[in-house]
Amino acid sequence: METQNISIAILSNNLHHATRDKKNCLRLNVKNVLISDELEHLLQPIQEDEVHLVLIDSAVKGMDGWSCLRALRKATRSKLLPVIMVTAESNLQNVVKAIAAGCNGYIIRPYSITTFERHLQMAMETTSIDEVEREQLDVANELVSHGRFDEALEEFSEIIEEENESLLWFNKGMDYLHHQKYGKAIIAFNKAVALNSMYAEAYKGMAHAYKGKGDIANYQAFLDKSAEILALQDRLAELKELFAEILEANPDAINPYNSLGIDLRKKGDYAGAMHAYAQALALTPKDENLRYNIAKACIFAKDYAQAIEHLEKALTIRDPFPEAAQLLAKLRAKQYDQIASSPKTVANEAGQGSLTMDV
Missing domain, CATH: 3.40.50.2300 (Response regulator)
Incomplete structure (x- = not known):
């Protein structure tokens, strides 16, 4: 070293x-x-x-x-x-x-x-940016400092044209954390942060190149993109903290992503909840309570079509499932104003082997 x-x-x-x-x-x-x-x-x-x-x-x-x-x-x-x-x-x-x-x-x-x-x-x-991309960022930033803005933009564009895989590595880290593979979790989270930081730096560099060209609209637009990536980094850090709390409370949980989805939905983070539920589905795709929980997140996000689809799937897994049937009936009748005032429920006896319901 x-x-x-x-x-x-x-x-x-x-x-x-x-x-x-x-x-x-x-x-x-x-x-x-x-x-x-x-x-x-x-x-x-x-x-x-x-x-x-x-x-x-x-x-x-x-x-x-x-x-x-x-x-x-x-x-x-x-x-x-x-x-x-x-x-x-x-x-x-x-x-x-x-x-x-x-x-x-x-x-x-x-x-x-x-x-x-x-x-x-x-x-x-x-935690380091890839050597080739690090060199490309350095070259691009140097071009900006010498006023060669078009050449700099070309270098920056080559970096960001590749897909940002930071979320992929973050998801791997969460999965490793769930399975108590802590060394692998740390490496995956490190890579997620490094990739995200590289993209944030590239967008910031592009912003300064556009500013040098006198293009203030693109300057602001690419500064905003850089800020969005850093905000995502903060949000993922918060998500990781919440997930760790869930694992600490129940380290043997079969599907901790379900609990994460419920917590995020109740916090009003519907996009975050849907992301957590997507991970949960990969683990337990045939759990009726999970489908019910996803439907509730979809309803709060006003994606009623998806909510109906998940409730229908929940009822194919377990019937009778009164809570799902009641919610589905209101959605089909477009009684959206009544959904929020539906009585709180708990998983009934038929669903005790399933995941926790969002109530």
Whole structure:
């Protein structure tokens, strides 16, 4: 691993741990190591890109490591900064909490220098933009700085013409998390963030190229696209946190995506709910309560045709299913104003083996 040109920050309220971590960083020929027991003391060098990787212990001054990680992510929202938890906490719930908070690696104390190096390398490699695309972004940005805007736009366009697979990697990460494959989950989430960041940077570069050409309309349009991607990144981070909470409450859940869909629907995030339910369908496509739940999300999103389709499928799986039949009848009669005031229900005896119903 090439470490001669990187700086690492260590956050820990345990002097023994911090000293050991620094010693191992120096054994790997890291150029510079900063140590503090308080996040605020290291924020400036981190925000000014003087730090290339952060190690966080299970506790720092005034907060636990997971809270510190969340605060760091909030303060460095747009930065692709690898952060590794280095902790004696090996409980699986703590690992899930760290992944949900946005860690890019998880090292359990005591560790060997080989393990330490491997995790550092993995975190840096999987959070980095592909070398070819990184070079293309650098070339394009340099062209903008030299006023060669059309050439820059051509370079940026080549990057964004490929499909953004960040959501695909995010879904893989959620699936790995569900199946307790934590190392794979971390790598998948790292790749999702790296891809999303690359697209955000490309759109931002295009915006500046258009600004250089005097095309203010496209300048604003591509700035908005960049902002949309960063907003998606924030939303996916929130989704991951909520999913982790569901897994923590019921680690043996057959289909935690159903619970996620219910929670998101109740929060008014209908698009998010439908995305969660799509994942749920892949696991249990013949669950009548899941079909009922999807129908409710469709109704709130005013997609009545899809709601009818899912209710019909629910009734082919289980009949009688009074709740689904009642809802379907109102939809077919276009009594949309009465749907919201329908009485709350719970899964009846015939559906007890099924997933939780959205009530």
